[in-house]
Amino acid sequence: GAGVSQTPSNKVTEKGKYVELRCDPISGHTALYWYRQSLGQGPEFLIYFQGTGAADDSGLPNDRFFAVRPEGSVSTLKIQRTERGDSAVYLCASSLTSGRTRSTDTQYFGPGTRLTVL
């Protein structure tokens, strides 16, 4: 596709439920990133994939959060036992490269998934 796509655009769930958020990066982009944006805040880094492996997951808030990218393209962010504090917009970004040149490392964002935990 032309840009990063994310599904669903909105997700409403109940406290304690499990959710999966999907990201489809720009075709050919090797690096993929997840961020979380709360109301009135800037995006906050969660995890970065180079290919299939999570190169840096230091931003994941706790072990209820997990992300995979099994074939080096689509990624899924998984949240177990959701809590009301998890409510936010989850943004995915991709870049052509990571660690090559600063211009090709530039990140482009998808439309986000708005998660609401009741």
Add this chain to the structure above:
Amino acid sequence: QKEVEQNSGPLSVPEGAIASLNCTYSDRGSQSFFWYRQYSGKSPELIMFIYSNGDKEDGRFTAQLNKASQYVSLLIRDSQPSDSATYLCACSSGTYKYIFGTGTRLKVLA
């Protein structure tokens, strides 16, 4: 704690004026700097990136970087009502982890 500071605004400017958006950062190792525009309810859209001290111009936008002062700014010339949005400043010391400010809300008054 690496921080990026922005005035939350709103910054109100009349149509046709120059809007000046500012950002300071704490990590002296920051090498790459980005300005994203975010309309309400939408995702961040890249406007400009800058790596070297000085000015970088792209159409109505000029990014300015002063590494000694740890200061980045974005100037928008001939501001239009369609420029009304939140502008996010982001810095990166490596190649992947962007640190974002909270954004400055710009209102261009017709």
